[in-house]
Amino acid sequence: MSQTYTLVNPYNNEQIGEYEYTSWTQIEEKLALLKTGQKVQRKTAAYERANVLAKLAGLLKENAEKMARLITIETGKTISDSRVEMIRAVNATIASSEEARQISGESLDSDAYAPAGGKIGVVCWRPLGTIFCITPFNFPINIAMHKIGPAYAAGNAILFKPGPQNTATSQLLVELCYEAGMPESVLQFCMPPLADLDKLNAHPDVNAINFTGGTAAANAIAAAAGYKKLLLELGGNDPLIIMDDADLEAAATSAINHRFATAGQRCTAAKRLFVHASVYDQFRDILVAKSAALVIGDPMDDNTFVGPVIHMGAAKEIRQRIEGAIEDGATVALGNQYDGAFVHPTILENVRANSEVMIEETFGPVMPLFKFEDVEEIIPVINNTAYGLQAGIFSNNLSVIRYLFEELDVGTLATNEGPGFRTEHFPFGGVKESGVGREGIKYAIREMSYTKTLVI
Numbered sequence: 429m430s431q432t433y434t435l436v437n438p439y440n441n442e443q444i445g446e447y448e449y450t451s452w453t454q455i456e457e458k459l460a461l462l463k464t465g466q467k468v469q470r471k472t473a474a475y476e477r478a479n480v481l482a483k484l485a486g487l488l489k490e491n492a493e494k495m496a497r498l499i500t501i502e503t504g505k506t507i508s509d510s511r512v513e514m515i516r517a518v519n520a521t522i523a524s525s526e527e528a529r530q531i532s533g534e535s536l537d538s539d540a541y542a543p544a545g546g547k548i549g550v551v552c553w554r555p556l557g558t559i560f561c562i563t564p565f566n567f568p569i570n571i572a573m574h575k576i577g578p579a580y581a582a583g584n585a586i587l588f589k590p591g592p593q594n595t596a597t598s599q600l601l602v603e604l605c606y607e608a609g610m611p612e613s614v615l616q617f618c619m620p621p622l623a624d625l626d627k628l629n630a631h632p633d634v635n636a637i638n639f640t641g642g643t644a645a646a647n648a649i650a651a652a653a654g655y656k657k658l659l660l661e662l663g664g665n666d667p668l669i670i671m672d673d674a675d676l677e678a679a680a681t682s683a684i685n686h687r688f689a690t691a692g693q694r695c696t697a698a699k700r701l702f703v704h705a706s707v708y709d710q711f712r713d714i715l716v717a718k719s720a721a722l723v724i725g726d727p728m729d730d731n732t733f734v735g736p737v738i739h740m741g742a743a744k745e746i747r748q749r750i751e752g753a754i755e756d757g758a759t760v761a762l763g764n765q766y767d768g769a770f771v772h773p774t775i776l777e778n779v780r781a782n783s784e785v786m787i788e789e790t791f792g793p794v795m796p797l798f799k800f801e802d803v804e805e806i807i808p809v810i811n812n813t814a815y816g817l818q819a820g821i822f823s824n825n826l827s828v829i830r831y832l833f834e835e836l837d838v839g840t841l842a843t844n845e846g847p848g849f850r851t852e853h854f855p856f857g858g859v860k861e862s863g864v865g866r867e868g869i870k871y872a873i874r875e876m877s878y879t880k881t882l883v884i
């Protein structure tokens with residue numbers, strides 16, 4: 429008897445589908461097929477993979493509106509955010525196509541050190557085998573293409589497991605990959621029940637795991653996977669720093685785009701704002717006025733800026749985090765209002781440095797403001813979190829920027845931008861519990877490959 433799962437639209441709770449989980453027998457069959465796919469990939473030239481990816485980029489562009497609407501129905505993400513995601517996914521796929529042509533190694537002379545003279549080392553990159561690609565709910569197509577694109581470009585076979593909430597969009601993506609020319613022996617979709625995931629992570633025919641998601645799942649994967657290559661893109665608690673010389677209008681707009689868009693459900697969202705005392709009141713007033721004008725409602729409406737979060741449970745967790753901050757002494761400048769899966773954009777002031785909202789990741793539209801006098805004092809506050817993904821700063825003071833670049837535990841510091849700044853070909857990833865390894869197409873190709881050296 430096959431197990432099934434049903435999905436509802438987070439905005440109106442209408443059932444959007446009932447699906448069957450992938451059985452363990454089917455998983456074994458898929459992994460066996462993918463092993464044959466590794467041989468198919470070895471016979472496929474780089475230019476052929478590049479052409480398939482270029483064709484897939486075209487198909488994603490043709491189907492962008494249809495996929496954007498599916499993303500919105502499945503996740504409650506606003507249609508404008510879903511359309512941006514599709515643009516990014518096309519770019520990630522184009523970049524994967526272009527990088528597929530550039531996977532080249534190097535040659536080394538052996539006489540650099542005695543006594544091994546007279547040889548040349550030809551260093552080549554080779555695919556790891558079958559990559560288990562696992563994606564989160566919030567960017568189901570773009571994050572999938574940041575895995576499938578480089579994994580395929582590098583010559584791997586791919587077992588793709590999206591979040592259950594993203595079943596329809598992900599199945600459509602796989603169909604488009606087949607239409608573009610990816611063989612079924614090279615790419616397989618799966619949705620195993622949670623109970624089968626440990627043994628799938630440990631499976632000997634899974635050569636590497638490329639995971640994006642939260643810490644709890646990452647810990648379970650790491651515990652089960654053993655000696656496998658893991659590429660882990662995890663949570664963030666990203667700061668946005670507003671200095672005394674900041675363009676306050678631009679900073680407030682960026683803070684809103686990087687915290688309240690996607691209902692705050694981004695790993696790189698601006699989850700904590702640090703505002704210089706000299707501009708605090710002026711910045712706060714601009715921020716509150718702009719935020720109060722945001723349209724909250726039907727995510728399918730072009731005018732909506734804030735839709736629901738992914739489900740009622742998430743909304744409850746976010747509310748508990750806000751109420752905890754208030755119990756710690758924070759005051760509410762805007763929001764702290766709830767309606768089903770909706771969490772209204774919330775701005776908190778007088779937040780204690782050790783309040784949970786400052787230390788843990790809050791995956792929703794909550795913006796704690798932290799006033800400071802000297803930039804040195806916020807380094808320990810910003811670094812006092814398990815995460816270290818990205819950071820943003822509004823300032824033109826290069827010495828302050830260079831100082832923060834060296835002192836902050838992050839993978840990227842964006843200047844006069846929010847921490848959510850990301851372009852598909854830049855290296856992406858963090859330190860500490862924000863993950864292991866780097867995405868960004870060229871970097872992800874390397875993570876899903878190994879060097880093989882011929883000495884002649």
Ligand SMILES: NC(=O)c1ccc[n+]([C@@H]2O[C@H](COP(=O)([O-])OP(=O)(O)OC[C@H]3O[C@@H](n4cnc5c(N)ncnc54)[C@H](O)[C@@H]3O)[C@@H](O)[C@H]2O)c1
Nearest residue numbers: 563564565590591625641642645648649661662663664695
């Ligand atoms: N760093 C990034 O690029 C990035 C991007 C988006 C989201 N995230 C993080 O993801 C989290 C939110 O996304 P989510 O709720 O979908 O995360 P999640 O960890 O609940 O799920 C992510 C994926 O992992 C799967 N999964 C869960 N347990 C697993 C296991 N034991 N083995 C294999 N797969 C397993 C889920 O089914 C889903 O497909 C947040 O922490 C957010 O910061 C990080």
Ligand SMILES: O=CCS(=O)(=O)O
Nearest residue numbers: 567693694695696850
């Ligand atoms: O959730 C984070 C994904 S991205 O938008 O920063 O790429």
